[in-house]
Amino acid sequence: MVRKLLEVSPARASIAGRLDTMSELTSGSCIVDIVRLDSKLPVPVRAHVGDAGVDLYSAETVVLEPGQRELVRTGIAIELPFGTVGLINPRSGLAAHNGLSIVNAPGTVDAGYRGEIKVCLINLDPHNSIRIKRGDRIAQMLVQRVEMFTFNEVDSLDDSERGEGGYGSTGGHSTLEES
Numbered sequence: 001m002v003r004k005l006l007e008v009s010p011a012r013a014s015i016a017g018r019l020d021t022m023s024e025l026t027s028g029s030c031i032v033d034i035v036r037l038d039s040k041l042p043v044p045v046r047a048h049v050g051d052a053g054v055d056l057y058s059a060e061t062v063v064l065e066p067g068q069r070e071l072v073r074t075g076i077a078i079e080l081p082f083g084t085v086g087l088i089n090p091r092s093g094l095a096a097h098n099g100l101s102i103v104n105a106p107g108t109v110d111a112g113y114r115g116e117i118k119v120c121l122i123n124l125d126p127h128n129s130i131r132i133k134r135g136d137r138i139a140q141m142l143v144q145r146v147e148m149f150t151f152n153e154v155d156s157l158d159d160s161e162r163g164e165g166g167y168g169s170t171g172g173h174s175t176l177e178e179s
Contacts, residue, residue, distance in 0.1 A: 030081050032143060037116055038075030041135060053089065053140035056119060064123035064130045069103050071118045072138060080111040080143060087142045088119055094138070099125035102139060109141070117141075 034043060037059070044054035059075030080086055086109030094100040103120040119139045123130045132138060 030084060030143065032081070033079040035077045036075060037077060041075040044076065044141065053142040055091070055137040056088070056117065056139045056141055058132050058134055058136045058138045061134045062121075062132050064100070064121060064132070066123055066126050066129065069120060069122040071120050072132065074117045074119060074138075077114055077116050078109070079114065080109065082111050083145055083148060084111055084143050085109065085146045086117070087144060088117070088139050089142065091137060091140055098130050099123060099128075100130050100132075100138075106142075107139075 036043065041057050041059060044056055046054050056074045056076075059073040062070050062072055064070055078086065088102060088105070088107030088109065090101045090105055101122055101124055103122045107119060109117060121132070121138060
């Protein structure tokens with residue numbers, strides 16, 4: 001495409017050069033449009049350069065009793081490009097230190113969804129309640145490309161080394177003996 005534009009006119013060649021530079025800058029990444037439904041909450045960002053996910057914030061204050069789950073609003077809606085998916089994962093520190101996790105981890109945000117992103121949190125601590133304040137970081141979202149596939153119905157499947165083995169078919173958990 002760039003070569004054809006170069007052959008047509010210098011003005012188009014200039015545009016083509018800028019487009020080529022932009023594609024180099026954004027190679028391997030995509031633009032996700034976002035609407036802040038709550039303007040007082042920050043736009044999700046990566047905590048560190050190179051992090052895979054962005055932090056999502058709670059748009060409300062909630063208290064989760066032991067074993068309780070709650071659908072928590074994030075105050076944002078996004079438009080993912082076709083061929084991508086948003087995956088909502090627990091924040092490792094909240095899971096490790098507080099027992100806060102996501103019921104359907106990872107939560108799936110399809111490219112066609114335009115509503116507010118919500119996170120289905122659960123308190124796995126058997127004894128303590130967890131208070132989530134408005135503005136707390138509650139989850140992280142990764143955006144990944146997905147293979148768009150279709151099913152092809154057949155009468156049988158090719159054999160494989162694994163076959164139908166699943167759910168523990170490769171052996172139990174080994175135990176380490178104390179020395």
